[in-house]
Amino acid sequence: MKTDEYSSVFNFRCGQSGNFVRVYAKPNQLTHARLGIVVGKKELRTAVARNLAKRTVREVFRTNQQDIPAMDIIVRIMKPFDRSNVLLVREELLQLLHKSKRCLGS
Secondary structure, eight states, X not given: OOHHHHHHHHHTOOEEEOXXXXXXXXXXXXXXXXXXXXXXTTTOOSHHHHHHHXXXXXXXXXXXXXXXXXXXXXXXXXXXXOGGGHXXXXXXXXXXXXXXXHHHXX
């Protein structure tokens, strides 16, 4: 996704928050869902932690892609997590994706 596409998803106002992540969603005209990930250096200071967060989000998206309708999704990491919390983050992300589908009426 490009910068203006990120902005349009943020401005669409369909966001769901959890303890670790916030999910923004907007329907798109494509046949598949697209994923964007926002990880700030203030939230996760080291590159190792940022990469772990991005890998975790991508894996959840990849394994559940068949259940996600055609929409643009941005996942913003709000709180640091490590390997011991990865399962909690995965479950939270799945719940937020499900809520986002309801927000969009899909």
